[in-house]
Amino acid sequence: MDSIRPELFDFHGVSMSHYFTNNWENVQNFQARPDDIVIATYPKAGTTWVSYILDLLYFGQTAPERQTSIPIYERVPFLETARVASKKDLADKLPTSPRLIKTHFPIQFVPKSFWEQNCRIIYVARNAKDNVVSYYHFDRMNQAQPEPGDWNSFFHRFMEGKMVFGSWYDHVNGWWKKKQTYSNLHYMFYEDLLEDTGREIDKLCSFLGLSPSVEEKEIVAGKVQFDNIKKNSMVNYSTLSVMDYNISPFMRKGKVSDWRNHFTVAQNEEFDEDYKKKMKDHTLQFRTEM
């Protein structure tokens, strides 16, 4: 396949690729509805996992055919991609209510209509070390992402914030700060979700005002387990030709601490040193081990 890998460029102070900026005007003018639900993440923090949980919670009982016939990236479309960003297209794709919409935007790029409509937003954050490893393998297998280079150069680019959607540090901090003033934001962690999926589903239900039965919640928790997601072709992205699963699967390891298999001792020291300088708000804590 000819390479279609994009270049990174600075866009309003954030590194981006043209795939996510082409439709900027449309996206910025997007008209949110009060019952829209947004899933916001830095790439590779568990977006698909939480998207699937929400889709099951809302539509698992009422529209079970969604689960077997529509890939997750159409059930929960990307706000920033041209294909789904126009009002009409998004409405066509999502006849159901509420609309579940995902975004990787840093806080300052979120279209103002979502704030005006006071939409509920779920932000998922993942520790930086596992996040950079997951992102590296994703950029290796996804031809729509910039050339990743070798691990060491990718690792340094991550620390510099030269990734699509910019700096992980700015992203998680920007959203964390927003949570202090915007009450309709539920900030959750990948590590917590892995530790106790049932507990995190309970928290999500309470935030969303949903009250499924114990049995329904157990079904959801079972369906979204890593091994089940990995083999579910409607969720594991195996239907997208731009991704090469011979290089790395989208549902790759699904673990905490895989960074230990990638970071050298020297890289780890350099990373920790740099991390301390960038992560000054000690109310925001991540677990890199469990």
Ligand code: A3P
């Ligand atoms: P790894 O590459 O570390 O395996 P996103 O959906 O934001 O692109 O995130 C993808 C990451 O979430 C991948 O991480 C993927 O394996 C992980 N993931 C998805 N579903 C998961 C689950 N049920 N349990 C644990 N990790 C999961």
